[in-house]
Amino acid sequence: MQLDKIDFQILQLLTENSRIQWKDLGAQIHMTGQAVGNRIKKLEESGVIKAYSLIIDEMQLGLPYTAFVIVYMKTANHDSFIRFINDRNEVVEAHRISGEGCYHLKIKVKSQEQLNLFLNKLLEHGNYSVNLSIQKIKQHNPLTATLQ
Structure with a gap:
């Protein structure tokens, strides 16, 4: 899959907050939420986005x-x-x-x-x-x- 500038913007915003609503993400890059959702689905289907994850404070878990x-x-x-x-x-x-x-x-x-x-x-x-x-x-x- 060939990625363009908009795909990279979407990926950057998702790395900052993977729980962001598509419409909120779209507002930041001047697209509709539906258009953003379609791009995200293509990124997932092509394997560019493999999974979503959490960042955990390891000290809070007792892993210092x-x-x-x-x-x-x-x-x-x-x-x-x-x-x-x-x-x-x-x-x-x-x-x-x-x-x-x-x-x-x-x-x-x-x-x-x-x-x-x-x-x-x-x-x-x-x-x-x-x-x-x-x-x-x-x-x-x-x-x-x-x-x-």
Whole structure:
């Protein structure tokens, strides 16, 4: 699907508030709510919009620790490791990487004890290095780079 300037405006406004009414969104970009709704449906059907989500205050949920873990695998068979990370709620992102290490994980935990328990289980699959986040500086909006 070829996106035009209006599609990008709609996507930008939806990333700021995905619950915005179509008529209110349309008023901001000088379109009718029905026209906006039709464009949103096309964006959904084409797979540009995959889902709508919430941004949750993790501190309010008691998840004050964010850790970034680089995993160095012991074996070339990664299937059991992939199953392990898919089964762990602490793992919020996992990337296979090039360069130093094999995988980069983003972990959210309630305590250092919970992090230590996770890391002990991780040793069954490989070695690791850990970096703790001490302050979130920026949260990426994927449209920002696209719109520039």
